[in-house]
Amino acid sequence: MKQKINLSLTLIALVAVLSAAFGITLVYYSLFQTQVKKDLALYTRLLADTGVFQTAYAGTEDVNAYVESAALVELKRDNPRITWISGDGTVLYDNGANVSGLANHLDRPEIREAMETGSGEIVRRSDTFNLNTFYYALLLEDGTILRTSSEVSSITGVFVSSLPVIFGICAVFLVICIILGHFLSFQLIKPLNVMAEHLDSPIKTPVYRELQPFADKIRAQHENILEAASVRQDFTANISHELKTPLTAISGYAELIETGMVSGEQIPHIAEQIRHNSNRLLSLINDIIRLSELDHKELPRKFTSVDLKDVAEDCSANLSVSAEKHHLSLSCRCQSAVLSADRDLIKELIENLIQNAIQYNRENGSILVRTGTENGCPFLSVLDSGIGIPKNEQERIFERFYRIDKSRSRETGGTGLGLAIVKHIAEIHDAKINVESEPGKGTCVTVQFIR
Numbered sequence: 001m002k003q004k005i006n007l008s009l010t011l012i013a014l015v016a017v018l019s020a021a022f023g024i025t026l027v028y029y030s031l032f033q034t035q036v037k038k039d040l041a042l043y044t045r046l047l048a049d050t051g052v053f054q055t056a057y058a059g060t061e062d063v064n065a066y067v068e069s070a071a072l073v074e075l076k077r078d079n080p081r082i083t084w085i086s087g088d089g090t091v092l093y094d095n096g097a098n099v100s101g102l103a104n105h106l107d108r109p110e111i112r113e114a115m116e117t118g119s120g121e122i123v124r125r126s127d128t129f130n131l132n133t134f135y136y137a138l139l140l141e142d143g144t145i146l147r148t149s150s151e152v153s154s155i156t157g158v159f160v161s162s163l164p165v166i167f168g169i170c171a172v173f174l175v176i177c178i179i180l181g182h183f184l185s186f187q188l189i190k191p192l193n194v195m196a197e198h199l200d201s202p203i204k205t206p207v208y209r210e211l212q213p214f215a216d217k218i219r220a221q222h223e224n225i226l227e228a229a230s231v232r233q234d235f236t237a238n239i240s241h242e243l244k245t246p247l248t249a250i251s252g253y254a255e256l257i258e259t260g261m262v263s264g265e266q267i268p269h270i271a272e273q274i275r276h277n278s279n280r281l282l283s284l285i286n287d288i289i290r291l292s293e294l295d296h297k298e299l300p301r302k303f304t305s306v307d308l309k310d311v312a313e314d315c316s317a318n319l320s321v322s323a324e325k326h327h328l329s330l331s332c333r334c335q336s337a338v339l340s341a342d343r344d345l346i347k348e349l350i351e352n353l354i355q356n357a358i359q360y361n362r363e364n365g366s367i368l369v370r371t372g373t374e375n376g377c378p379f380l381s382v383l384d385s386g387i388g389i390p391k392n393e394q395e396r397i398f399e400r401f402y403r404i405d406k407s408r409s410r411e412t413g414g415t416g417l418g419l420a421i422v423k424h425i426a427e428i429h430d431a432k433i434n435v436e437s438e439p440g441k442g443t444c445v446t447v448q449f450i451r
Helices: 002-049 052-059 063-069 109-117 155-161 163-197 209-258 264-295 308-318 320-325 343-359 406-411 418-428
Strands: 081-085 091-094 119-126 131-139 145-153 303-307 329-334 338-342 366-374 377-384 432-438 442-448
Touching (some): 002 052, 002 119, 109 119, 308 343, 308 366, 308 377, 320 329, 320 343, 338 343, 343 377, 418 432
Antiparallel strands (some): 081 091, 081 145, 119 131
């Protein structure tokens, strides 16, 4: 970032210096041109007012001799150049060349303009020598034309001649920009470093207001990362604990058998306990793997048109035996509710809700599964007459391994991950879960889908 700031400032300074130099050259050269034209016009009129050329034309055949005798010999070496032309275009006098070798000047634009309007001017450019020649012609009273001219450098020549100065200025500005860029980049980056050091403090606001949304976003992501790390740590600890219990039981029963401390009539009971804990262990492993799969949201999903009524009725039929085993009545009051969803995931969601209602229900209780649409959105609800959930625990029931009644869950073989799986599936389908429950009266879990 520092290098980019330094480079940017350097480029800006170079562009600014070159642009300013070129712009100033244009402006001053334009003013210079105007001044040269004014000086030529003034010089020509003053020269005409002396009457030297009119007198020479009227009474002297040798014009050059007369001009020299009139103390104008220095004009041969002076700039501007003076040319005196007769009315028919013949050059009568020129202080920079021999008139005998000069062509007729009647076709010159400034001469024609002077003959028509009294005065004329023109600028002729020489790209070869990078020179501009300014001409000013004045019509005299006797019909002759007095013309003066001056050669000056063209704007290209002026600009090229000023390049050493421009390069010197650029070098000075380059050094200044490097120093200022280093100081400025330090000042710009310092608040960012301060913000990074106080990322956990919401009170510490950025120096730049434009960075406030960025800081809020970073803080939110930082908090999410910390929260995810905490959840992962808790999940790891819970996995260790949950897996340790059935493994310890299996290991203990195996040791009893190995040491011969079990009588023949106890073997069926021990075998049943080993099978029970093995099934519980497999259930835990399967649910953990399933959660891991659901965590990868980038995995492809088979979204098709699904009717909640059909899936709910299938799940109710499949779990009716389990409900009867627990002396529960499982009924289904469903209406058609079609949505775009992954049928297998929706089936898994409904089965987990029904199994949870079976596990936490009471003797001779009931379970009602409903589907339909509300405000144009499909919904699914599972209502049970179970033990209910205290108000302060309703938000936690979707946490992994969270149980309201731990002893009841282990007796019925629950893993504590069913509702966590339900939450993940709902998130995949952009659905909302609502829980209504009262201790001792039952629980109603509603999943509201968005078409």
